[in-house]
Amino acid sequence: MSIWQTARFEVDLTRPRVxxxxxxxxxxxSDGGRHASEMAAIRxxxxxxxxxxxILDIGGESTRPGSPxxxxxxxxxxxxxxxRACVSLGVPISVDTYKPEVxxxxxxxxxxxxxxxxxxxxxxxxxxxxxxxxxxxxxMHMHRDPQTMQLAPMQGDVLTxxxxxxxxxxxxxxxxxxxxxxxxxxxxxxxxxxxEQNFSLLARQAELLAGGSRLLVGWSRKSSLGAVTGLEVTxxxxxxxxxxxxxxxxxxxxxxxxxxxxxxxALAVWTSTISxxxxxxxxxMEAGT
Numbered sequence: 001m002s003i004w005q006t007a008r009f010e011v012d013l014t015r016p017r018v019x020x021x022x023x024x025x026x027x028x029x030s031d032g033g034r035h036a037s038e039m040a041a042i043r044x045x046x047x048x049x050x051x052x053x054x055i056l057d058i059g060g061e062s063t064r065p066g067s068p069x070x071x072x073x074x075x076x077x078x079x080x081x082x083x084r085a086c087v088s089l090g091v092p093i094s095v096d097t098y099k100p101e102v103x104x105x106x107x108x109x110x111x112x113x114x115x116x117x118x119x120x121x122x123x124x125x126x127x128x129x130x131x132x133x134x135x136x137x138x139x140m141h142m143h144r145d146p147q148t149m150q151l152a153p154m155q156g157d158v159l160t161x162x163x164x165x166x167x168x169x170x171x172x173x174x175x176x177x178x179x180x181x182x183x184x185x186x187x188x189x190x191x192x193x194x195x196e197q198n199f200s201l202l203a204r205q206a207e208l209l210a211g212g213s214r215l216l217v218g219w220s221r222k223s224s225l226g227a228v229t230g231l232e233v234t235x236x237x238x239x240x241x242x243x244x245x246x247x248x249x250x251x252x253x254x255x256x257x258x259x260x261x262x263x264x265x266a267l268a269v270w271t272s273t274i275s276x277x278x279x280x281x282x283x284x285m286e287a288g289t
Contacts, residue, residue, distance in 0.1 A: 004214065004253070005181045006112035006136035009092045011055070013214060013253040016267055018244075019094065020045075020053035020260045021220065024078045025062045038081045045086045052264035055113070056089070057256060058082050059096030063117050063191075065150040072101045083109050094138070103128045107135055115216075117142050117191065119169045130176035138184050138216050139169045143192025150192065158197045159204050162187050166213070184214045184254065190222045198224040202243070205250040218256035219243035220263075241266040 004011040024041045045056050060078035061070050087093055087110040094113035095106040100123045103114050113136040120126045129137050141162045143154045166185045187208060189198050208215060225239040237259040244255040244263050257263045
C-alpha cells in the first residue's frame with residue numbers, strides 16, 4: 001500500500017514524508033510555550049511548510065512523561081483556531097489528540113488526520129473515525145499513560161507486544177469498516193519503554209512491517225537520544241535527524257520531527273545515495289495530492 005488516504009489528500013508513501021510538530025501548549029518537553037499563542041503557532045506552521053514539511057501535526061495537550069491532562073474545552077481553545085487557519089496551507093493537517101470531542105471538531109474544520117497516542121481507546125473515538133468517510137489515522141502504542149508510563153516501563157522484549165497491540169487496534173477499526181489505506185502505526189518511541197527497548201524497536205523495525213503495515217515514527221529530541229549522546233533536549237537536532245534517516249532506511253514511511261529543515265536535508269542525502277544504487281525511486285519530497 002503506497003497511499004495513505006486522508007480526508008483531503010492521498011499521501012504518496014513511495015518516498016519518505018516529514019511531519020512537522022506544532023505544539024500549541026505551554027508545557028511540551030522540548031518547545032513548550034514557544035508556539036502557545038494562536039498567531040505564533042500559525043506563523044510557525046507557515047515556516048514549517050516553507051522548510052519542507054509534508055504534513056503538519058498540531059497538538060494542544062502535552063503527552064510528555066508526567067504531563068497532566070487538560071479538559072476538552074481548553075484543548076479546543078488551543079487547537080481550533082490553528083487548524084482553522086492552517087487547512088489552507090496546502091498540506092495535510094494532522095491533530096494530535098485522544099479526545100473524541102476534539103476529533104469531531106477538527107475533522108469538521110477540514111483536518112485530514114487524527115494522530116492518537118491512545119490508539120482510539122478513549123470514549124467513542126473509534127466511532128468518530130469510522131463515521132468519517134476518509135480521515136487518516138495514526139494508531140500509537142503507549143504503555144500505561146503519560147503520567148505513569150516512565151515510572152514503570154515495559155519489561156523484556158517489547159517488539160512482539162507492540163506489534164500485537166497495533167494489529168489488534170487495526171483489526172478493531174477494520175471491523176468498523178475503516179479501510180487499511182487510512183491507517184498507519186506508530187510504535188511509540190519513549191512511551192513507557194526504556195532506552196534499550198527504544199533502540200531495539202529501531203534495530204528490529206522491519207519486523208513491524210510484516211503484512212503491509214506503514215509506520216510513522218517519532219524519535220525527535222527524545223530522551224533516549226540524550227541518553228546516548230549526553231546532549232540536552234535543545235541540542236538534539238543532529239541525532240534526531242540521524243534517527244529519522246535510520247528509521248526511514250528501515251522502512252518507516254513518515255517521520256515526525258521538530259527540526260524539519262534539518263531532517264529534510266538529511267533525507268535528501270539519503271535519497272540521493274539510494275538513487276545511485278537503483279534500489280528505489282528518488283523524487284523531490286512534497287505533499288501528496
